[in-house]
Amino acid sequence: MPSIANCSIPDDLFYHVENNTWLRDCGNDVFELGMTDIAQSLAGAVIHCRIKKAGKGVKEGKSLATVESGKWVGPVKAPFACEIVERNEAVEQDASLLNKSPYERGWIARIKPADPAAARASLLDAASAVPGFEEYMKQHGITECTHCEGCDLP
Amino acid sequence: MSTDPRKLPIHADARHADVPLEEKQRLFDEVVADTRYHDTLYGCYECGICVAACPSARFYDFSPRVFAQTLARKDVHGFYELLVDSVWDCSQCFSCTRCPRQNSPGGLITIMREVAVNNGLQSAKDALAAYSRVIYKVMSTGTQVSPDMLQPDFFPDWGPDVQAVSDNLETWRRAIPTETLHTLELAWDVSEKTRVELFLIWKLTGNFDMIEKIDESSYLILEEIMEELLEEHGYDFDDIESII
Numbered sequence: 001m002p003s004i005a006n007c008s009i010p011d012d013l014f015y016h017v018e019n020n021t022w023l024r025d026c027g028n029d030v031f032e033l034g035m036t037d038i039a040q041s042l043a044g045a046v047i048h049c050r051i052k053k054a055g056k057g058v059k060e061g062k063s064l065a066t067v068e069s070g071k072w073v074g075p076v077k078a079p080f081a082c083e084i085v086e087r088n089e090a091v092e093q094d095a096s097l098l099n100k101s102p103y104e105r106g107w108i109a110r111i112k113p114a115d116p117a118a119a120r121a122s123l124l125d126a127a128s129a130v131p132g133f134e135e136y137m138k139q140h141g142i143t144e145c146t147h148c149e150g151c152d153l154p
Numbered sequence: 155m156s157t158d159p160r161k162l163p164i165h166a167d168a169r170h171a172d173v174p175l176e177e178k179q180r181l182f183d184e185v186v187a188d189t190r191y192h193d194t195l196y197g198c199y200e201c202g203i204c205v206a207a208c209p210s211a212r213f214y215d216f217s218p219r220v221f222a223q224t225l226a227r228k229d230v231h232g233f234y235e236l237l238v239d240s241v242w243d244c245s246q247c248f249s250c251t252r253c254p255r256q257n258s259p260g261g262l263i264t265i266m267r268e269v270a271v272n273n274g275l276q277s278a279k280d281a282l283a284a285y286s287r288v289i290y291k292v293m294s295t296g297t298q299v300s301p302d303m304l305q306p307d308f309f310p311d312w313g314p315d316v317q318a319v320s321d322n323l324e325t326w327r328r329a330i331p332t333e334t335l336h337t338l339e340l341a342w343d344v345s346e347k348t349r350v351e352l353f354l355i356w357k358l359t360g361n362f363d364m365i366e367k368i369d370e371s372s373y374l375i376l377e378e379i380m381e382e383l384l385e386e387h388g389y390d391f392d393d394i395e396s397i398i
Contacts, residue, residue: 044307048339066375070305070320073290074371 002126004134007037007145008153010103014123016079017132022103023079023123029116030085034107035067035076037153038133040099041145043069049095051087051109058082058111065108067098080119082111099148168231170238178234184269185225185233185262194261198222204250204259216243218250218259225262241266242281274367282368289365289372294379296352297341301327350387353380357394 002009009015013022014031020039024032040046048068058064063075064084087109091097097106113119124132137143147153170178185191204218205211211218220240224232241263248260270278282289287308292298301323309316319326327336335343356362362380366373381391389397 045305047302047305063374063378066379068287068290070303070307071284071287073287073375075374077374 002130004038004130004137005142005144006147007041007133007137007142008103009036009126009130009133011126013103014125015129015133016123017129017136019077019079020136021076021079024107025120026110030110030112031082031119032107032110033064033076033079035098035102036133037102037145037147038137038142040102040106041147042140042142043067043072043074043098045070045148046095046098049091049098049108051092052084054084054086056084057114058084064111067095076108078111080122081114082119083114084109085112086110096148100150101152104152169235170231173234175230178230181237181269181273182228182230182233184273185265188265188268190261190265194258194265195222195225196255196257197226198253198255198257201254204253204257207249207252209247209249210243210245214240214243216240218244218263221259221262221266222253222257237266237270238275238277241270242277268364271364271368279368286369286372289369290375291340293352293356293362293365293372293376294349295340295344296348297344300341301338346383350383353384354389354394354397356380357384357391 002011010022013024015022015036020036020042022034022036026032035043046067046069049065050068051065052058052063056064058078058081060079060081061077064078064082065076065087067074067076088097088107091106091108098108100106198219200219200223202219204222208216208218210216220232221236224236244260244263246260246264248258250257250259251261253259267278271282287303288298291300291303302320304316304319304323306312306317306320323338324336327334327338330336334341337343357380362373362376365376384391384394
């Protein structure tokens with residue numbers, strides 16, 4: 001698994017660097033989406049995550065969830081126009097999953113792109129995303145990722 | 155030599171020389187055009203009472219008197235320096251309103267901050283970056299300091315106590331009178347009717363549009379929260395003005 005300054009970037013996922021999100025191809029044109037390790041480090045301890053309901057359409061760049069941490073609030077942006085197929089109720093109940101398990105139990109929503117082919121083409125694999133994330137971290141002054149107690153990342 | 159007072163050699167060492175004079179003048183004029191301006195500045199004879207009363211002056215390289223003097227002199231270069239720096243050092247306590255000339259340096263600063271925000275100045279973005287949660291809470295609920303803001307990340311200067319408080323928030327909250335209904339995400343319970351009225355006020359007064367230039371992420375979230383609730387109540391979010 002590629003890693004930058006203690007930040008995990010799993011090989012089996014796709015990434016949207018600007019939005020700081022990852023996507024997992026679940027088949028049938030459905031993608032699971034969540035915040036990267038870098039995003040959860042930047043946010044700090046997350047206390048609320050409000051996700052739009054299943055069936056909602058979201059335009060590219062618009063918010064599909066709101067994440068609130070102790071020191072920050074921000075949107076989780078849709079990487080492409082999509083419909084929310086399912087939201088992670090466990091994260092709605094316990095938003096600290098975004099810190100504890102950003103790539104597994106902390107997935108935020110399953111989404112279906114309006115144009116699956118264009119959506120796939122817009123995403124980067126882990127190796128291609130690393131330079132972009134390095135630049136992102138430099139811009140935001142992140143020297144390393146931090147993991148809370150009980151985090152499932154190495 | 156130019157006779158324009160704004161181009162005198164005294165300004166040769168003014169910072170932000172890269173910013174055109176016209177831009178500084180435009181921002182200055184925007185401050186002066188504010189309807190509150192002429193009730194906040196009557197001229198300054200440098201008695202220093204405002205500085206003596208000012209808590210920020212004790213801790214920062216900051217002086218409310220400089221604001222009154224600079225604006226009274228129409229020193230556009232000095233004004234711009236204040237606008238992109240010292241304007242954010244004021245605590246807005248208005249201790250300075252004890253001025254014997256009835257000036258209100260704090261009032262001038264209020265106007266200048268609004269101009270900085272309305273023009274999306276980088277200094278305003280930097281100054282407000284740490285307040286995204288406050289902006290979100292105030293604009294989405296009308297309450298600001300909610301119990302769940304007591305987090306170690308937000309108050310590191312409080313030491314280990316804040317961790318203990320945030321771990322047992324619900325218990326601590328129950329020690330406070332029941333009028334608040336023991337809310338955690340809000341300072342007190344806010345009805346849907348109040349939120350609808352609040353959102354209409356933000357939209358109609360232009361306060362919501364101010365956020366777009368200063369904090370795009372908060373704007374994005376608030377836009378969707380407001381749009382959803384207002385449309386549920388029969389308002390067309392993109393044509394709110396029509397209700398007037």
